[in-house]
Amino acid sequence: MRKPKQHYMRVPLGNRVIVEPDVEKEKTVGGIIIPRTANMVTRSGVIVAVSSSCKDIKKGDRVNFHKNSGTKVSPDEEALIMADAELWWIDK
Numbered sequence: 463m464r465k466p467k468q469h470y471m472r473v474p475l476g477n478r479v480i481v482e483p484d485v486e487k488e489k490t491v492g493g494i495i496i497p498r499t500a501n502m503v504t505r506s507g508v509i510v511a512v513s514s515s516c517k518d519i520k521k522g523d524r525v526n527f528h529k530n531s532g533t534k535v536s537p538d539e540e541a542l543i544m545a546d547a548e549l550w551w552i553d554k
């Protein structure tokens with residue numbers, strides 16, 4: 463049985479969510495390296511934890527948000543904690 467990551471066991475407070483962002487591709491199919499600053503403005507990811515105050519968002523939802531949104535949960539993880547107002551839309 464796979465042990466869940468530590469941030470999955472955390473419950474955000476207020477109107478906050480924890481998002482596991484998708485890995486950004488830094489190379490195109492042709493092998494061209496794209497600098498991070500040239501990437502699109504939006505990022506996407508999956509909700510891994512939701513506070514009880516968030517009624518429209520559920521664990522497992524795919525969401526999009528600004529690339530500078532959120533704060534890292536811890537230095538060694540990619541997960542971000544952010545307010546639900548920072549999410550732009552939910553992919554259904």
